[in-house]
Amino acid sequence: MPLVLVINSGSSSFKYQLIDVEAEQPLASGLVERIGQGSGAATHKVAATGEAHRVELPIPDHTFGFRVMLDAFAEHGPSLEDNPPIAVGHRVVQGGARFFEPTLITPLVEINIDELSTLAPLHNPGALQGIKAARTDFPDVPHVAVFDTAFHQTMPAEAYTYAIDRAVAERHRIRRYGFHGTSHKYVSEQAARFLDRPLSELKQIVLHLGNGASATAVDGGRSVDTSMGLTPLQGLVMGTRSGDIDPSVLLVLAAREHWTSPQIDDFLNKRSGVLGMCGASDMRDVEQRRADGDVDATLAFDVYIHRLRAYIGSYLAQLGGADVISFTAGVGENSDAVRAAALESFGFAGIRIDPERNRAREKGVRVISTDDSAVTVLVVPTNEELEIARQTLEVALTA
16 A cells, blocks of 8 residues: 655645555545744544544644644544655646656755746745655655646747747746646546547647636647646636736736736736636636626626637647547536536537536536537546655655
8 A cells, every 4th residue: 555645835834645546545634724824723634534633723834834744643543653655745836947757856856946936936935845844754755846837848839938038038937837737637647548548649628727727738648738827827717816918917007006016916816817807716606696697797707718718719729629628626627607608619619518417416537528529528526636646656666
């Protein structure tokens, strides 16, 4: 029973799962939050019993937070002495152009992750803190970094290059990197497995629609285009992020509102998207208000769908057609209204959704297109933690 501890660290929190990779099931999971904020909290859930245990206490830093996690395993189980992880996998958002595969963490890799913080100042520093804390508590097992950007390193230059001065772009490493790569990789592989077709033969569009959202064109298992860019702000309309926007809007805000760069960043990342348009960031709330006749919520939904259709159409063109379109993540897996609306206008391409299949509330991978649809449309629940565990185990066994 190969066990891998998966860590997903942020600046003030970290999530964790102890995963049996062979059985593809977690033994325990948890969240340590509000690190360094005076009053912290930690929740630990044991899979075998379904019980959740929560404590509140000051958690000054990630190192202390890991001790809280270890105490939860010791008190509530499963015992790490009886169930020791053979490796620890760490989610790292930004790997730049340096990391294109899961990587065994060394002091040099830590230095590289730190240097790449200039491209992901909200994410990489927290990941690095988690790595250092974990390596202190688990010094005798391999630690592996799995990068959100790695899957997209197969994009051709014409897909990742911005049309700006080449010297400036190279000096500041400005290019499209893409994110949610772990999810896009997992979902595209699950789709191929479900259809019992070679991954290498499939042209796929994967739509990861959660509070953060991205679309990826996958050709033969390789990412060839994706909607997010230098940062996760580019692309689709999201819960609180604007997605694509005319760069001149930033100049207008700076000139007329006298906003600084941090204020503009906060506005576009935290106060825009569907939240900015209608006051709600959760698609369930948007859909309910739309059903009640709310004009702002209706427009927010329509803008969300308009952008989504634009990317689907673009990727159909880039791929020269598609065999599979998969919806995943919170909105993609649960909103039949979003799925139906997103593909409603693609009848000309022979894409047809079966209304009953689309409305069904089933678990696991499922088909929602009609039997005669030219493209198979799937709902594929994502499992980024399992994908991180798989990649971590693969590296650990060769370390």
